[in-house]
Amino acid sequence: MLSNASKYAIRSILYLATHTSETKKINVKVIAEELETPPSFLAKLLQQLTNNGLVSSTKGPNGGFYLDEKNRKKSLWDVITCIDGTDKFNQCFLGLSECNDRNPCPAHAMVAPFKEKILTNFRDKTIAEFAAESLEKGTYLTLKQTEIL
Amino acid sequence: MLSNASKYAIRSILYLATHTSETKKINVKVIAEELETPPSFLAKLLQQLTNNGLVSSTKGPNGGFYLDEKNRKKSLWDVITCIDGTDKFNQCFLGLSECNDRNPCPAHAMVAPFKEKILTNFRDKTIAEFAAESLEKGTYLTLKQTEIL
DNA sequence: AACAAAAAAGACCTTTATCTCTTTTTATGT
DNA sequence: ACATAAAAAGAGATAAAGGTCTTTTTTGTT
Ligand code: FES
Ligand code: FES
Numbered sequence: 001m002l003s004n005a006s007k008y009a010i011r012s013i014l015y016l017a018t019h020t021s022e023t024k025k026i027n028v029k030v031i032a033e034e035l036e037t038p039p040s041f042l043a044k045l046l047q048q049l050t051n052n053g054l055v056s057s058t059k060g061p062n063g064g065f066y067l068d069e070k071n072r073k074k075s076l077w078d079v080i081t082c083i084d085g086t087d088k089f090n091q092c093f094l095g096l097s098e099c100n101d102r103n104p105c106p107a108h109a110m111v112a113p114f115k116e117k118i119l120t121n122f123r124d125k126t127i128a129e130f131a132a133e134s135l136e137k138g139t140y141l142t143l144k145q146t147e148i149l
Numbered sequence: 150m151l152s153n154a155s156k157y158a159i160r161s162i163l164y165l166a167t168h169t170s171e172t173k174k175i176n177v178k179v180i181a182e183e184l185e186t187p188p189s190f191l192a193k194l195l196q197q198l199t200n201n202g203l204v205s206s207t208k209g210p211n212g213g214f215y216l217d218e219k220n221r222k223k224s225l226w227d228v229i230t231c232i233d234g235t236d237k238f239n240q241c242f243l244g245l246s247e248c249n250d251r252n253p254c255p256a257h258a259m260v261a262p263f264k265e266k267i268l269t270n271f272r273d274k275t276i277a278e279f280a281a282e283s284l285e286k287g288t289y290l291t292l293k294q295t296e297i298l
Numbered sequence: 299a300a301c302a303a304a305a306a307a308g309a310c311c312t313t314t315a316t317c318t319c320t321t322t323t324t325a326t327g328t
Numbered sequence: 329a330c331a332t333a334a335a336a337a338g339a340g341a342t343a344a345a346g347g348t349c350t351t352t353t354t355t356g357t358t
Contacts, residue, residue, distance in 0.1 A: 001150040004346065007244035014255060027304060041347050047306060059305045060355025095156035106163060106283040110270050114263040121259050134255040153316065176334060190317050196336060209325030210333045 006083045008037045009045050013079055016055065016067045017131035018140055025057075025064030045083065052082045067127070076130060077123035089118050155232045157186045158194050162228055165204065165216045166280035167289050174206075174213030194232065201231045221277035229271070238267050 002010075012031055020026050028046060032039035046065050049055040056068045080088065092099035093107040101112065121130075134140035151159075161180055169175055177195060181188035195214050198204040205217045229237065241248035242256040250261065270279075283289035 001242065002244075004244060007242075011243055025304095029304095038347055040349070043305080044347085050305085057305060058355075059303085059353075061303045061357065063304045063355070065305085093150065093156075094160055095151075095153060104286075104288050106279065106286075106288045108288065109286075110266055111263075114260075114266075117259060117263075130255065137253075137255075137258075139253050139255045139257065174334095178334095187317055189319075192335080193317085199335085206335060207325070208323075208333085208335045210327065212325065212334045214335085 001088065002080065003084050005045055006080050008042055009049060009079050009083045010076055011035050012042060012046060013054065013127060014131055014134065014140060016065060017072060017127055018135060020066035022066065022068055025062065025066040027064040031065065049082060054079060054082055072128035073126050075123055075126060089115050150237065151229065152233050154194055155229050157191055158198060158228050158232045159225055160184050161191060161195065162203065162276060163280055163283065163289060165214060166221060166276055167284060169215035171215065171217055174211065174215040176213040180214065198231060203228060203231055222275050224272055224275060225279060226272035238264050
């Protein structure tokens with residue numbers, strides 16, 4: 001479904017949302033350790049996210065990555081399209097050219113409702129909202145693999 | 150989500166289910182044309198499916214691929230695991246090590262119901278049943294990209 | 299000014315997925 | 329028997345995903 005790159009990106013964004021601010025920045029090495037992702041690869045991803053206005057960064061001592069208010073207004077959908085490019089969730093499950101209700105493939109009825117849900121949750125919800133919800137539910141804890149409540 | 154290989158495999162299986170029998174076999178070239186898939190690649194996939202008892206075949210003139218009664222009792226789940234191997238639908242959406250209700254990631258609540266549905270539809274339904282349903286609903290027509298009702 | 303710490307940039311490397319081509323084997327019809 | 333039509337088998341080719349490493353630039357601290 002999602003590429004590793006997108007998964008890492010989403011996880012790091014949610015991590016940044018809950019752990020950083022304009023006054024508290026974190027560097028790649030730490031983020032990569034916290035999320036247990038390949039550090040160099042994550043660096044590239046954060047670079048790309050920064051170039052596209054989804055993450056903020058400052059260089060030099062005490063520098064690092066963080067989310068400002070503008071970044072927090074973006075959606076996870078923005079993250080996915082920034083990294084993976086393609087419109088993953090509008091594609092037909094069986095790889096046919098178009099996916100719509102008028103010309104459904106055998107799997108369509110099964111997948112279509114899910115797509116709707118993904119769209120509304122990922123596209124119409126800001127990262128700030130998503131992170132806040134995760135905090136409420138306690139699901140943000142599981143961003144790191146080994147972390148057990 | 151699914152690899153191209155799995156998608157081609159599923160589509161060809163459903164095609165075989167509705168177009169072949171012990172007495173009516175179809176060769177790779179025709180199947181590939183009908184489904185608009187790369188012929189050589191599809192040949193390899195059908196070979197693999199045949200080796201794993203999901204498809205039947207006979208060589209020589211008037212030979213080709215087809216589904217016998219035994220093949221029709223398999224599930225699409227069997228097809229996916231035969232081709233992709235990995236347990237695609239039990240994996241965490243964000244790539245964390247385990248996916249379960251006890252230790253959910255931020256996306257879990259959104260994805261879990263879908264997984265259930267996929268499992269029951271793909272694992273607990275025979276190919277025969279799935280194909281029959283598709284015929285009823287008319288969705289089998291859209292196996293080929295350009296085919297519009 | 300010198301140093302250090304961080305991201306940015308760019309050049310790679312490795313592995314996996316996707317796809318092709320050629321040769322061999324097997325079955326059928328004449 | 330022979331020709332032919334098909335799958336089976338095996339060896340590669342290409343492209344994309346995943347990941348690493350080194351150098352450069354920027355910024356803050358001493
Ligand atoms: S048409 Fe295949 S999933 Fe919608
Ligand atoms: S834990 Fe991530 S999808 Fe279930």
